Amino acid sequence: MAARFTRRVYIGDTPAEAWHIHNVLDQHGIASELRNETLFGATGEIPVLESLPEVWVSDVNSVAAEALIKEIRSRPEESAEWRCDGCGEAVDGVFAICWRCGAPASGSS
Ligand SMILES: [Zn+2]
Numbered sequence: 001m002a003a004r005f006t007r008r009v010y011i012g013d014t015p016a017e018a019w020h021i022h023n024v025l026d027q028h029g030i031a032s033e034l035r036n037e038t039l040f041g042a043t044g045e046i047p048v049l050e051s052l053p054e055v056w057v058s059d060v061n062s063v064a065a066e067a068l069i070k071e072i073r074s075r076p077e078e079s080a081e082w083r084c085d086g087c088g089e090a091v092d093g094v095f096a097i098c099w100r101c102g103a104p105a106s107g108s109s
Pocket residue numbers: 084085086087088089098099100101102103
């Protein structure tokens with residue numbers, strides 16, 4: 001009667017985000033279950049806010065899963081924006097120079 005996955009450890013803004021968490025947990029040997037991800041964007045009587053994708057794990061894995069998710073989310077995105085010293089423009093992390101004024105990225109590796 002008891003469900004195997006009893007702890008909700010994550011609510012994603014997008015299905016891709018929830019899938020990412022699910023995959024990383026899987027890579028670390030933590031079994032998880034995605035819920036609601038197929039409902040996302042579905043037209044119907046379910047409001048979007050109530051159909052956000054969720055990641056559930058079992059009781060024994062909940063602490064490890066939450067720690068892992070915290071770590072994942074504290075990591076800076078590889079394509080995080082940087083702020084141009086020259087003109088103050090927010091530049092996408094994939095660019096090494098400012099697309100607006102041509103100044104090089106400062107403080108980036
Ligand atoms: Zn600039």
